Amino acid sequence: MMNILNNETILTFVLRIILGILFFMQGYDKVVKVKMDGVIKSFRYEFGNVKLPDFIIVIAAYYSSFIELIGGFALIIGLFSKYALYLLGLDLILVVSAFSLINPVWDMKIVFPRILLWSILMAIPDAYNKLSLDYFLMK
Numbered sequence: 719m720m721n722i723l724n725n726e727t728i729l730t731f732v733l734r735i736i737l738g739i740l741f742f743m744q745g746y747d748k749v750v751k752v753k754m755d756g757v758i759k760s761f762r763y764e765f766g767n768v769k770l771p772d773f774i775i776v777i778a779a780y781y782s783s784f785i786e787l788i789g790g791f792a793l794i795i796g797l798f799s800k801y802a803l804y805l806l807g808l809d810l811i812l813v814v815s816a817f818s819l820i821n822p823v824w825d826m827k828i829v830f831p832r833i834l835l836w837s838i839l840m841a842i843p844d845a846y847n848k849l850s851l852d853y854f855l856m857k
Contacts, residue, residue, distance in 0.1 A: 722849070722853075726842070727847075727848045728849075730839070730842050730846040730847050730849070731850070733835055733839055733842075734793050734847070734850070735793070736835060737790075737793055737806075737835040737836060738792070738793030738794035740790070740832055741787075741790030742790025742793075742794060745783055745786030745788070746787055748779075748782070748783035748786065748787070749783050749787050754780065754783065757783055758776055758779045761778065762775055764816075765820065768819050768820060770819075778816065782812060782813065785806060785808075785809045786809060789805050790802075790806075796847065796849065796851045796852050797850070799847055800852075803836065806836060807840070810829070810836060814829060
């Protein structure tokens with residue numbers, strides 16, 4: 719156990735958990751508290767002046783909500799971490815695109831920390847993700 723506890727492993731663990739919590743709580747709020755009908759209604763309202771087909775808004779609402787919930791949980795427990803990061807990266811692209819369509823000059827204070835944590839985790843080698851289910855299942 720001692721040989722897996724080093725600065726890189728702890729850094730990876732802490733960043734993964736923090737990003738997982740941020741995404742999970744965002745997805746939890748959408749899926750459990752607001753409910754999908756409310757999320758879709760909110761997306762439709764936000765895109766009110768933007769000419770987007772309704773099915774795109776519905777698909778984006780479902781993808782964003784469930785990927786944030788499931789992907790965030792996967793990061794927290796460290797299961798399928800890289801795949802969760804890939805899907806959450808796509809979610810970030812969709813969010814940035816949507817916000818930019820709604821308002822070309824928007825405040826990134828909510829999105830930027832997620833992009834930064836995501837980028838760091840993508841750059842960290844898998845070998846440092848030792849405090850995760852991925853590591854223990856592959857061992």
